Amino acid sequence: xxxxxxxxxxxxxxxxxxxxxxxxxxxxxxxxxxxxxxxxxxxxxxxxxxxxxxxxxxxxxxxxxxxxxxxxxxxxxxxxxxxxxxxxxxxxxxxxxxxxxxxxxxxxxxxxxxxxxxxxxxxxxxxxxxxxxxxxxxxxxxxxxxxxxxxxx
Amino acid sequence: xxxxxxxxxxxxxxxxxxxxxxxxxxxxxxxxxxxxxxxxxxxxxxxxxxxxxxxxxxxxxxxxxxxxxxxxxxxxxxxxxxxxxxxxxxxxxxxxxxxxxxxxxxxxxxxxxxxxxxxxxxxxxxxxxxxxxxxxxxxxxxxxxxxxxxxxxxxxxxxxxxxxxxxxxxxxxxxxxxxxxxxxxxxxxxxxxxxxxxxxxxxxxxxxxxxxxxxxxxxxxxxxxxxxxxxxxxxxxxxxxxxxxxxxxxxxxxxxxxxxxxxxxxxxxxxxxxxxxxxxxxxxxxxxxxxxxxxxxx
Numbered sequence: 001x002x003x004x005x006x007x008x009x010x011x012x013x014x015x016x017x018x019x020x021x022x023x024x025x026x027x028x029x030x031x032x033x034x035x036x037x038x039x040x041x042x043x044x045x046x047x048x049x050x051x052x053x054x055x056x057x058x059x060x061x062x063x064x065x066x067x068x069x070x071x072x073x074x075x076x077x078x079x080x081x082x083x084x085x086x087x088x089x090x091x092x093x094x095x096x097x098x099x100x101x102x103x104x105x106x107x108x109x110x111x112x113x114x115x116x117x118x119x120x121x122x123x124x125x126x127x128x129x130x131x132x133x134x135x136x137x138x139x140x141x142x143x144x145x146x147x148x149x150x151x152x153x
Numbered sequence: 154x155x156x157x158x159x160x161x162x163x164x165x166x167x168x169x170x171x172x173x174x175x176x177x178x179x180x181x182x183x184x185x186x187x188x189x190x191x192x193x194x195x196x197x198x199x200x201x202x203x204x205x206x207x208x209x210x211x212x213x214x215x216x217x218x219x220x221x222x223x224x225x226x227x228x229x230x231x232x233x234x235x236x237x238x239x240x241x242x243x244x245x246x247x248x249x250x251x252x253x254x255x256x257x258x259x260x261x262x263x264x265x266x267x268x269x270x271x272x273x274x275x276x277x278x279x280x281x282x283x284x285x286x287x288x289x290x291x292x293x294x295x296x297x298x299x300x301x302x303x304x305x306x307x308x309x310x311x312x313x314x315x316x317x318x319x320x321x322x323x324x325x326x327x328x329x330x331x332x333x334x335x336x337x338x339x340x341x342x343x344x345x346x347x348x349x350x351x352x353x354x355x356x357x358x359x360x361x362x363x364x365x366x367x368x369x370x371x372x373x374x375x376x377x378x379x380x381x382x383x384x385x386x387x388x389x390x391x392x393x394x395x396x397x398x399x400x401x402x403x404x405x406x407x408x409x410x411x412x413x414x415x416x417x418x419x420x421x422x423x424x425x426x427x428x429x430x431x432x433x434x435x436x437x438x439x440x441x442x443x444x445x446x447x448x449x450x451x
Contacts, residue, residue: 016248016258020241021265027237028273032281042277045230046237048270049277051355051393054284054293059325083228091230125325127289131338133325 039122039138040091054127060089060138063121064104068114078107092122092139101143118143158251159212166209166255171418172408173208173246175425177201179404180217182429183397185236186224194220214247234270235398241266242405256412263408264366267382270402271363278356291351295344297323300394303435309344358385366409379417382406383424396432400425 024046031047034040042049043056050056062085064075077085084100101118108115122138166173180198184191197217201208221240225232245262249255278285284293295305296319305311311319321336362385365378382402390399407421 013252013254013258016252017245017261017265019248020245020262021269023244024237024241024266024269028269032276035281040230042282044232044234046225046232046234047277048234048273049281050234050274051294052274052277052285052290053282054290058297083231086231087228127284127293127323127325129287129289131289131293131323133323135325135327 034091038091038093040093041089044090055124057086057090059125061123061135062089062100063123064100065119065121066104066108066115067117067119068108069116071113075104075108078104080107088120088122092141094141097122097139097141098143101141105143105145114145116145118145159215160206160210162209162211162250162255164253164255166250168256168412169246169249169259169408170205170208171422172259172404174202175400175404175407176242176246177208179239179397179400182400182432186220187227190220190224190227194224209250211247211250214243214250218243218247233395233398235395235401238266238270238398238401242401260409263405264369264378267402267405267409268363268365268367271359272367275356275360275363278359285352285356288348288352291348293323295348295351296320301392304347304392305344309347310341311339311344315339355389358388376417379406379410379420383420387424387427390428391431394432396428399428399431403428 027046028048031040031045031049034045035042035047035049041056041060042053062077064077066073066075081100081103084096084103087096088100097120101120104118104120105115119140119142121140123135124138125133125135127133177198180194181202184195186194194217197207197213197220201213207213218240221236221243225236225240242263245266246259249259249262252258282290284290295301295309296316302316305316306313316339318336319339322338326332358381362378362381365381369375369378383406386399386403386406390396403421403425407418407425410417410421412418
């Protein structure tokens with residue numbers, strides 16, 4: 001007798017079999033909830049919804065609109081913001097939208113073009129039975145840059 | 154004691170050697186993660202491939218599972234679904250190696266993970282997706298995704314001009330706007346057949362794989378899930394360019410086969426190599442070239 005438990009008993013082995021499956025199920029259920037309530041793309045997030053719907057990475061797009069003194073307009077996505085943009089496109093949560101808006105604001109300030117507000121729009125293409133596509137807004141988020149900080153710049 | 158548990162398997166895992174080696178080869182073939190994770194994943198994979206002691210240590214697999222989870226969290230939710238499956242699989246291997254019946258635990262884990270992956274894929278296609286069962290998904294995908302272009306031209310029988318015009322048709326318009334000149338959505342009988350075959354064959358095969366792996370039979374029909382999985386992998390990954398997913402499913406399928414069943418193990422290994430061949434060789438491009446040569450008389 002060594003005093004150690006016999007790990008070969010079915011009860012002890014069962015959790016070793018079930019733990020990965022339980023984790024997988026939990027993540028997949030969370031992804032399904034997020035997809036139905038918070039617009040995460042079916043293709044991402046561990047729910048195994050890839051190749052199930054047209055609503056994927058290529059049918060969503062992100063627009064970045066800025067407003068500053070004497071200017072307003074749309075900006076392209078900077079190289080340094082591409083990962084953030086992809087995150088926003090596939091899961092337009094407030095956290096990711098705010099991160100991208102802040103990154104845009106900070107970058108504009110660094111290059112000497114401070115902004116008052118940054119608006120992030122996430123669009124999604126919907127296709128009807130005839131495959132006629134319509135672009136419709138999925139989420140819109142506006143970050144108003146602190147005015148005092150803006151004036152100080 | 155913990156160090157011993159993490160570095161020494163609790164039973165003889167040599168029968169799982171091939172499965173473990175194929176798993177680390179997947180990590181080496183598809184490096185992933187940012188610079189502060191990727192090199193560690195690769196280093197552990199190389200050490201596991203070279204040193205059996207590292208390969209069979211439960212701690213190696215817990216470490217790989219941990220690094221894979223960190224990679225998923227680092228740019229969440231951008232990781233593909235098979236990266237999640239890889240993390241669960243590495244965890245399953247670590248847990249199996251720590252048990253006194255490693256081979257049995259690994260086999261049962263692999264069946265559960267394969268079954269669940271297919272179950273969720275089917276739930277998405279049948280219950281949650283609004284545009285899968287009516288064929289819209291595959292029709293739009295074959296027409297817009299460049300990676301399926303060769304299939305659309307070769308099997309679907311569309312010409313490059315028809316494909317270009319259909320792509321223009323599929324370009325979404327802003328809400329409320331109307332095109333002055335409407336491009337045409339082209340179709341051929343063989344393209345329609347391709348769309349409906351892909352739609353129904355995929356979901357049926359996935360549903361059957363899910364069912365048979367989650368509810369395995371213990372008699373002669375126990376070969377059925379393996380035949381279905383092999384069929385799914387050799388057909389799907391010939392078209393879909395996600396070899397990592399194919400290798401992982403085949404490796405997990407192999408783990409669920411009895412060590413004595415040499416024929417089935419060989420079939421899995423051959424299918425694994427076939428997916429590797431798909432990965433390095435764009436076979437659909439070869440057929441397109443042949444068609445072009447015939448048309449040009451060269």
